[in-house]
Amino acid sequence: MGLAEKRATATLKEKFEGEWKKKVYSAAKCEIPIEVSWDTIVKEGTSDSAEEAFSQIFVNTLESAFQRICTDDMSKEAVKEGVKKITITNSGAHHSFLGDGLSFKNGILVMDHRFTNVDQLEERVRAVVNSISAAL
Numbered sequence: 001m002g003l004a005e006k007r008a009t010a011t012l013k014e015k016f017e018g019e020w021k022k023k024v025y026s027a028a029k030c031e032i033p034i035e036v037s038w039d040t041i042v043k044e045g046t047s048d049s050a051e052e053a054f055s056q057i058f059v060n061t062l063e064s065a066f067q068r069i070c071t072d073d074m075s076k077e078a079v080k081e082g083v084k085k086i087t088i089t090n091s092g093a094h095h096s097f098l099g100d101g102l103s104f105k106n107g108i109l110v111m112d113h114r115f116t117n118v119d120q121l122e123e124r125v126r127a128v129v130n131s132i133s134a135a136l
Contacts, residue, residue: 008047012054020059027066030080037089046115053115058088065128078136097127104131
């Protein structure tokens with residue numbers, strides 16, 4: 001990881017700990033632990049688009065998905081009890097949440113997505129909603 005990627009990662013961490021995590025918590029109606037594999041997120045050559053990509057792929061997807069799931073007391077309680085942790089990574093292997101890029105097992109939502117297909121929010125949201133809703 002070069003200096004540009006390190007700077008981009010530092011900016012993402014700051015925004016994530018500041019405003020972005022709060023957006024997810026607000027939508028989920030609870031504070032779900034979120035672990036980000038920061039050393040994998042910003043790949044070489046993606047530092048210029050890292051902020052928009054991370055926000056769209058992970059933050060906006062989670063916020064929108066939890067807004068759709070948490071519509072009543074039953075669903076809010078199910079999320080609070082059933083979603084134990086969210087893990088965010090960018091192994092570079094997945095360009096969508098279809099297939100192995102997304103899993104929800106034993107209360108842990110794993111999101112693995114590279115910085116491509118940024119504008120496919122609806123596809124990502126549906127995948128997260130379907131994965132969590134089916135297991136709760």
